Amino acid sequence: MNIINEILLGDCEKELHKFPDNYFDLIFTSPPYADQRKNTYGGIKPDNYVEWFIPKSEEFLRVLKPTGTFILNIKERVVNGERHPYVLDLIRELRNQGWLWTEEYIWHKKNSYPGKWPNRFRDAWERLLQFNKTKKFKIFQETVMVPVGDWAKDRLSNLSETDKTRDESRVKSGFGKNVSNWVGRSMVYPTNVIHLATECGNRNHSAVFPIELPKWFIKLFTEPGDNVLDPFVGSGTTALAALQLGRNYVGLDIKEEFVEISRRRLIDAQMQIPSIAENEEDYGEFERNDE
Numbered sequence: 001m002n003i004i005n006e007i008l009l010g011d012c013e014k015e016l017h018k019f020p021d022n023y024f025d026l027i028f029t030s031p032p033y034a035d036q037r038k039n040t041y042g043g044i045k046p047d048n049y050v051e052w053f054i055p056k057s058e059e060f061l062r063v064l065k066p067t068g069t070f071i072l073n074i075k076e077r078v079v080n081g082e083r084h085p086y087v088l089d090l091i092r093e094l095r096n097q098g099w100l101w102t103e104e105y106i107w108h109k110k111n112s113y114p115g116k117w118p119n120r121f122r123d124a125w126e127r128l129l130q131f132n133k134t135k136k137f138k139i140f141q142e143t144v145m146v147p148v149g150d151w152a153k154d155r156l157s158n159l160s161e162t163d164k165t166r167d168e169s170r171v172k173s174g175f176g177k178n179v180s181n182w183v184g185r186s187m188v189y190p191t192n193v194i195h196l197a198t199e200c201g202n203r204n205h206s207a208v209f210p211i212e213l214p215k216w217f218i219k220l221f222t223e224p225g226d227n228v229l230d231p232f233v234g235s236g237t238t239a240l241a242a243l244q245l246g247r248n249y250v251g252l253d254i255k256e257e258f259v260e261i262s263r264r265r266l267i268d269a270q271m272q273i274p275s276i277a278e279n280e281e282d283y284g285e286f287e288r289n290d291e
Contacts, residue, residue, distance in 0.1 A: 007236060008253075009259045013056045019063045020063075022064070024064050024228065025065055026071070027060050027070040028228065031231075061098060068137065070132070072127075072128070073213075074127055075126045075127060099132070099133070101129065107126045107213060108193055108196070112124035140221070144189075144220050152182060163180055194213065194216060224246040224247065229252075234258050236261060
């Protein structure tokens with residue numbers, strides 16, 4: 001069965017049985033975070049979160065290609081005045097399951113508004129954990145390069161002799177840098193901190209991230225025509241990002257209302273991209289469900 005460019009209703013743990021091994025190039029998702037409140041989307045208690053998630057990630061491991069990447073957007077929560085370790089516990093169990101914890105990115109929410117509690121301040125960041133099946137995975141770092149920035153105007157205009165060689169760290173860390181390597185460059189590689197404002201309109205969903213967030217990772221880890229999965233698709237932002245970048249998408253969700261929201265967003269977006277069918281060499285081949 002070849003399922004592509006579809007938003008499906010159902011629990012990803014069960015629905016992914018329909019897909020063959022090594023099918024997806026990227027899994028990008030933000031599952032329901034641990035929550036004490038029963039009436040929220042998800043409602044999985046922190047103490048039960050790892051047990052709930054691991055059977056699902058077993059399917060993720062099966063359907064991801066050996067060259068693929070799994071990006072997990074997740075956040076701790078505070079329980080009884082302290083950070084609950086469910087995210088750290090989950091990382092450990094994912095490694096036991098066979099995943100390589102390759103990297104960690106931080107999404108800095110640029111428009112996070114102020115707030116405080118008796119013993120802490122408001123969070124303005126979330127984790128994006130990178131997992132892989134093998135050490136050799138696809139990555140296209142040039143696709144996410146950023147402008148060199150104003151720092152280069154002064155820093156590179158008057159280089160010292162030390163700047164022209166690989167200067168070893170003064171603290172003997174083993175790291176070094178050659179500042180002159182950046183002379184004449186207009187673009188540089190980013191850090192692992194991604195600065196993006198949150199999504200202001202929730203699209204009838206309680207946890208919508210900005211479309212530029214999945215786009216950043218889709219560009220970094222996939223090529224046009226690759227398959228992108230979001231097993232907790234929500235309002236369809238990951239699928240929409242994949243569509244706009246010429247990748248194939250599959251989204252899954254257990255809530256019918258979210259599936260319908262996602263499907264409408266994708267239909268509307270496809271109507272606004274009339275050149276897709278005419279430019280397959282740029283966007284990749286967009287198929288419909290063909291059983």
